[in-house]
Every structure is written in structure tokens, then in C-alpha cells.
Amino acid sequence: MSLTPFRLIVTALLPVMLFEAGTSPDAFSQDVVLHEKTEAARRSAIQQHMQRKTYAAEIATSRLEIQQLKLSLVPIEAMQKELQTQLVELNKKLIEEQKQAEAANKELDAKVKLQADVKEKVEAAKLASEAAKKEFENREAAVKKTQDSIAEAKKKVEELAAASMKQLAAITRLDEEIRKVSAKLQESEKLEALQWQQVRESAIQNKNWVSFSDEIAPILQKRCLACHNESKPRGQLKFDSYAQMLHGGESGELFDFESPGFSTLVTMIEDGSMPKEDDPLSPEQISVITRWVTLGAQYDSQLDPGTPLIEVMARPTYPLPPETYPFPVPVEAVAIHADGKRIVSSGYHEILVWSVESGELLQRIPGFPERIYSLKFQGDSNILAVGAGTPGEVGEVIIVDLASSKKVKQLHVSPSIITCLIFSADQNQLAVGGADGQVHIFETQAWAKTQTFHAHSDWVTDVCFSPDGSKLVSASRDKTAKVFELSTGENLIAFNGHGNVVNAVRFLSSGNEVVSGGDDRRIRVWSITDAKEVRNVTGFAGSISAIELLSDGKLATTSTDKKLRLHTAADNKVEKTRVGPVAELLSLGVSETFAVTGALNGELHLWLVSEEKPVRSWFAKPETVPNSNSQ
Structure with missing residues (x-):
């Protein structure tokens, strides 16, 4: 510092x-x-x-x-x-x-x-x-x-x-x-x-002529054809047509023109070996057949010799029905006219037309075989297809104009009764089934046959076209239901699920499934692709006799348990049960608002869809003869 x-x-x-x-x-x-x-x-x-x-x-x-x-x-x-x-x-x-x-x-x-x-x-x-x-x-x-x-x-x-x-x-x-x-x-x-x-x-007067078509064919048809036909030719002998008779059978030829009296046919009918297991022919029948053979067994029809006997024969003339019925007959077929005012039902050698409103008998149309088994209208027209037959004698399909009570066409004749028929949805085809197991298809413009299926080994009980008309399903006493392709005639599928007689069958609206019913007391729905069952409905106390498809997709069924049932569209379960009749229901017809059923005791029942019991019931038993027409 x-x-x-x-x-x-x-x-x-x-x-x-x-x-x-x-x-x-x-x-x-x-x-x-x-x-x-x-x-x-x-x-x-x-x-x-x-x-x-x-x-x-x-x-x-x-x-x-x-x-x-x-x-x-x-x-x-x-x-x-x-x-x-x-x-x-x-x-x-x-x-x-x-x-x-x-x-x-x-x-x-x-x-x-x-x-x-x-x-x-x-x-x-x-x-x-x-x-x-x-x-x-x-x-x-x-x-x-x-x-x-x-x-x-x-x-x-x-x-x-x-x-x-x-x-x-x-x-x-x-x-x-x-x-x-x-x-x-x-x-x-x-x-x-x-x-x-x-x-x-x-x-004829000199006993030098016997007509095959008028005298011989009716005898063969009635007494011989049952055992000697295409389906089951006993002894390989067939009497379906004159041409087939000429072929003979296991015992040789039927005719010996050099020694007519020693012809096999004459020998067998004279010694009683034919008909086998049946009453022998009458002396008159033996005499006329023997004379025919002796005179050369001539074929006098203008039709081809291969034509079935039933078609060679003159069309039968049926007796007129009685003016009044002594007792009712089973109502095996019913149909409702499109006008909703008339019902047609089966009668004895006739068709009966009834008023829906009053139950009054409006028309009687005679000139049919003994029993009417099926009735179907062609759309909303007056044309009615009739399937009929006299058991053991003849079956016929006859087309009738309800307006005039006239027969438009004798469409088909068969040695077996016609059990069922139906029109396609477009009304251009008609399917026919019979007791001979065959199904025939006709086009309805010219009423010409287009196909024949040897569909079943027993009665065909019901038939139905697919919605598009390309297929057909059939039901049978042989316990099956079968689907056929109409363009080829091929049997596409067979359903064996019932294990019993199948009485009714219908295509569902999809066209891919079928509903059927029969003596097994069940409704079964199955696929046409593989014949597998989709569902079934129980609760029936009798055989199912008829099935109809309603416009809303629901089903109506009748049964021998005396009940009419309505089934829901989705699962076909019973929606409503109609009770009232005292006899088994055999037939069914439906419209938009009501149904009609035919019963074994000869009654008709009119049902409204909204009602639980029939609104009207009466016996289909004529007591008057309105608008009766001759044959």
C-alpha cells in the first residue's frame, strides 16, 4: 500500500x-x-x-x-x-x-x-x-x-x-x-x-264276320288285360294291342291260321286255363273269340294295329245318372270356379254344379264314367278338365265347357281309372295320372299328348307342375314321390321318406321344395335337389288326403281325421284347425277367401278362411234335375 x-x-x-x-x-x-x-x-x-x-x-x-x-x-x-x-x-x-x-x-x-x-x-x-x-x-x-x-x-x-x-x-x-x-x-x-x-x-248275319274293335277288344280289355299287359305280362303274353297279340308268348303264337281250332288262344279259353285264377269266359265270349280266330283273326280298325285296345274300342256309352240319389255318394273331387259363385263336385256318372251363396244345385252334366276322381278349371275360364273312371273297366279324361254343359274333347282313354290331373301355372299344359302308374302330358292349344312317363309301379295319386312349368312331381301308392324334368322326361329324384302311401303333393312357391302327405299322417317338406327332408309336421290323426297351396304361401290340408287345417308359410306348422264334419275329408278346393271340402259321407262343406267351422254344409245328393243334358 x-x-x-x-x-x-x-x-x-x-x-x-x-x-x-x-x-x-x-x-x-x-x-x-x-x-x-x-x-x-x-x-x-x-x-x-x-x-x-x-x-x-x-x-x-x-x-x-x-x-x-x-x-x-x-x-x-x-x-x-x-x-x-x-x-x-x-x-x-x-x-x-x-x-x-x-x-x-x-x-x-x-x-x-x-x-x-x-x-x-x-x-x-x-x-x-x-x-x-x-x-x-x-x-x-x-x-x-x-x-x-x-x-x-x-x-x-x-x-x-x-x-x-x-x-x-x-x-x-x-x-x-x-x-x-x-x-x-x-x-x-x-x-x-x-x-x-x-x-x-x-x-255277321251269316256268322262269317266278327269285329275285333266292337266284339273282341272289349272282351280282351275286360277279362285278359289285367294279367297280360306291358307292365306285368304273365307268360310274356301281352294283350295291350292287336300287334302285341301277334307276337305270342312263352307258349308260342296265339293263332294257328292253318288249323284255327288248335290256336293257343282258343285252346286256353276253352279249357279254362285263361283267365288264370279267375272265372272262365262265358260260352258266348268263347264262341265269339273262336269264330273270330276261325275267320282269320282279322283287324278291322282304321287305327294302327299297335294302338292300345282301349283306344281301338268304340268309346263307351255311360248310363244316365238317376234323377235322385237314394243315398249320397262320396265326394272325391271338388273345384271352385274363378267367379267365386259356383262349386263343381263329383257325382254318380255326372258332374254337379252348386251355388256358393245358397248351396242350391244349378246344373247336372251327365255322360261320364261311374266315378269322378279329379276336377280342375283351366285358369279363370269355363273349361273344366275331368278325370274319371269305372273301376276295372275304363278311365277317361274329358274336357267340358261349363257354360254350355258340352264336352269339348274326349281327351284320353285308359284301361285304368284316371285318379288325378292338374293344369300348369300358365294353363298351357295338363298333366294326368292314373291307376296304371303312368303320367301323361297334354298341350292345351290343340289338346295333343306330348309325353308319357311310366312313373310308378302303383297308382299315381297326385301330380303338380313346378311354378315355371319345367318340372312335374307325382305321388303314388308305391310309397314314393318323384320329380321329372319335362324337357327330357328324366326322373330327377325320388323321395321315399313317407314309407307309406303318398296321397298328395305340391311344389312350394320357390320351386326348389315339395310338400307331400300320405298315410303316414305327416306332412313332409323336401328338397328336389337331393330328396332330403327339410321339415315335417305331425299332429294328424288320419291320412292326409289333399294339399293345396294358397296365394299367400300358406298351405291348406284335409285329412281322414275329419279336419281342415291351415299351415303357416314359413314352417308349415298348423296355424288353425277347422273342425266340424262328421266324416273323413277326401277332397279340397281353395279360393282367395274360402275353401270347399268333400267328405266320405257325401257332404260338401263351405269354409271361410276367417271362421273355425263350416259356414254351410249339405249333401251333394241331387233331388231335382236342373239343366240336365244328354250325352
Whole structure:
């Protein structure tokens, strides 16, 4: 540390002063140091004060400068806001100008495209004009060619006309000659027919003629065909047709034309070995067959010798029904007319027509085999298909016009009764089933047979077309239901699930499933793809006799347990059971609002869908003869 003048003086005088004061040098030295510190602190405080004053002045100056800066910022901020506003406006203007530029570009593009289109059209028009010009030239040339052709054709026509006049004159002369020849031929045919008839009558009177179609075929049909037919030819002998008889059987040929009396047929009927296990033929029948064989076993029908006996025979004439029935007969068939006002039912050798409103008998249409087994209307028309038969004798399908009570067509004849028939949904086909196990298909325009299926080994009990008309399902006493492809006749599938007689069958609306019912007292729904059962419905105390599909997809069934049931569409479970009849239900017809059933005791029952019991029941037993027509 350097010594200040003050410290030098004090240092020099310190011993003297301390001596005089009586103070020790060390104490004095401490006071000096304290004084110096105090002085230093004072000077430091003065410096800090002065420094603070300086800082305060600087802060004040800074604050003044800041205030001045803030004041100077006001016009700058105002200018900034103005600039921002101008910038926004400029941006808006820029966007608008851009839009205008884009629109102008689009307009320019459109004009350019239009110009190109116009140019293209001009080019196309130019080409079209050139093509039209060329076409015109071609057509002009064609017209000239056509005119030349017309002139040539006109010339030929004139030549042909002249030739035609000559030919016409020749044809006229030829027609006249043909007419004269035809007249002579007709006269000749009439004379020949008359002579033939006279010869035949004379031969019959002289016992030199026996008619196969009138005398022999009916005997063979009734007494022989049951054991000697295509399905079961005993001894390999078939009597289905004259042609098959000529083939003979295991015992050889039937006819010995050199020794007619020793013919196998004559020998067997005379010794009683035929019919086997049945009553022998009557002496009259043996006599007429023997005479026929002796006279050469001639075939006198105009039909082919291979035609079934039943068709060769004259159509049977059926007895008129009694004016009144002594007792009711089972109602085996019913149908409802589309007008909802009439019901048709089976009778004895006749069809009965009833009023829905009153139950009154409106019509009796006779001229049928003993029993009517099936009745179906063709759509909403008056055409009624009738399936009938006299057991053991004949079966027929007859088409009737209900409006006139006339038979439109005797469609089919069979040695077995016709048990069932049905029209396709489009009404263009009719399926027929019978006790011979066969199913026949007819087209309904010309009523011509199109197919025959040897469908079952026992009675066909019911038939039904698929909704699209491409397939057919049949039910049978042989305990099966079968599906056939109509285009090929192929048997697609057989359902054996009932294990008993199958009485009724219907396609469901999908066309992929079938519902059937029978003597096993169950309704079974099964697939036509694999014949697997989808579901079944129980609860029946008798055989299911009929099934009908309602328009809403529900099912109606009848049973020999005397009940009519309605089944839900989804699962076919019983929705409602109608009770009331006192006899087994055999037949069923349905409409949109009501159903009709036929019973074993001869009763008809009218049911409303909404009612639990029949609203009307009466015996289908005529007691008057309204609108009766002869055969």
C-alpha cells in the first residue's frame, strides 16, 4: 500500500502525539485504520449516490426516448394498418383478376375448341358432301339400273302373265276334272263303304264276320288285360294291342291260321286255363273269340294295329245318372270356379254344379264314367278338365265347357281309372295320372299328348307342375314321390321318406321344395335337389288326403281325421284347425277367401278362411234335375 501525505505526517508525528496524550501507539493506529475505513465507506456511499443519480438520469432519458419512440410509432402503426388494408384490397383485386383471367382462358379455350369443332364439322361436311355426291351418283346409276331391270321385269311379267293366263285356263280345266273325279271318288267311297257295310252285315248275319274293335277288344280289355299287359305280362303274353297279340308268348303264337281250332288262344279259353285264377269266359265270349280266330283273326280298325285296345274300342256309352240319389255318394273331387259363385263336385256318372251363396244345385252334366276322381278349371275360364273312371273297366279324361254343359274333347282313354290331373301355372299344359302308374302330358292349344312317363309301379295319386312349368312331381301308392324334368322326361329324384302311401303333393312357391302327405299322417317338406327332408309336421290323426297351396304361401290340408287345417308359410306348422264334419275329408278346393271340402259321407262343406267351422254344409245328393243334358 502506498503512503499518502496524510499518512506520512501521521506516521511521523504519531509517536509524539501518542506520548503526549498518553495513548499507546497501537491504539492510535487502530483509530487511524477505523477512520480510514469510515472515510472509505463515506466516499463509496457518495460514489454510489452519484452513480444512482447518473443511472436515474439515464433511466429518465431512456423513458423519455421510449415515450418519444411510442409517439413516433403511432403514425407508423396507422400507416401499417392502412398498408394492410390496401394489401387486403390488392389481394381481393388480384384474386378477382385471376378469376377473370381464368374465365378469359376458359372462354379462349372454348373459342379455340369451337373453332376446332367448326373446322372439324366443316371438314366432315366437306367429306359428307363428297360422299353424298358419290352416293347420289351411285344411286343415279342404281336408279338407271333399276329402271332397266323394271323394264326387263315388266317384259317378263307380261310374258308370264300371258303364260299364267294359259296355265290358269289349264288349272281351271284341271280343277273341274279334279272336282268331277273327287265327286266320283266320294260316290265310290260311299258305295264302297255301303257295300262293305252290307258285306259286313251279311257276314255277321251269316256268322262269317266278327269285329275285333266292337266284339273282341272289349272282351280282351275286360277279362285278359289285367294279367297280360306291358307292365306285368304273365307268360310274356301281352294283350295291350292287336300287334302285341301277334307276337305270342312263352307258349308260342296265339293263332294257328292253318288249323284255327288248335290256336293257343282258343285252346286256353276253352279249357279254362285263361283267365288264370279267375272265372272262365262265358260260352258266348268263347264262341265269339273262336269264330273270330276261325275267320282269320282279322283287324278291322282304321287305327294302327299297335294302338292300345282301349283306344281301338268304340268309346263307351255311360248310363244316365238317376234323377235322385237314394243315398249320397262320396265326394272325391271338388273345384271352385274363378267367379267365386259356383262349386263343381263329383257325382254318380255326372258332374254337379252348386251355388256358393245358397248351396242350391244349378246344373247336372251327365255322360261320364261311374266315378269322378279329379276336377280342375283351366285358369279363370269355363273349361273344366275331368278325370274319371269305372273301376276295372275304363278311365277317361274329358274336357267340358261349363257354360254350355258340352264336352269339348274326349281327351284320353285308359284301361285304368284316371285318379288325378292338374293344369300348369300358365294353363298351357295338363298333366294326368292314373291307376296304371303312368303320367301323361297334354298341350292345351290343340289338346295333343306330348309325353308319357311310366312313373310308378302303383297308382299315381297326385301330380303338380313346378311354378315355371319345367318340372312335374307325382305321388303314388308305391310309397314314393318323384320329380321329372319335362324337357327330357328324366326322373330327377325320388323321395321315399313317407314309407307309406303318398296321397298328395305340391311344389312350394320357390320351386326348389315339395310338400307331400300320405298315410303316414305327416306332412313332409323336401328338397328336389337331393330328396332330403327339410321339415315335417305331425299332429294328424288320419291320412292326409289333399294339399293345396294358397296365394299367400300358406298351405291348406284335409285329412281322414275329419279336419281342415291351415299351415303357416314359413314352417308349415298348423296355424288353425277347422273342425266340424262328421266324416273323413277326401277332397279340397281353395279360393282367395274360402275353401270347399268333400267328405266320405257325401257332404260338401263351405269354409271361410276367417271362421273355425263350416259356414254351410249339405249333401251333394241331387233331388231335382236342373239343366240336365244328354250325352
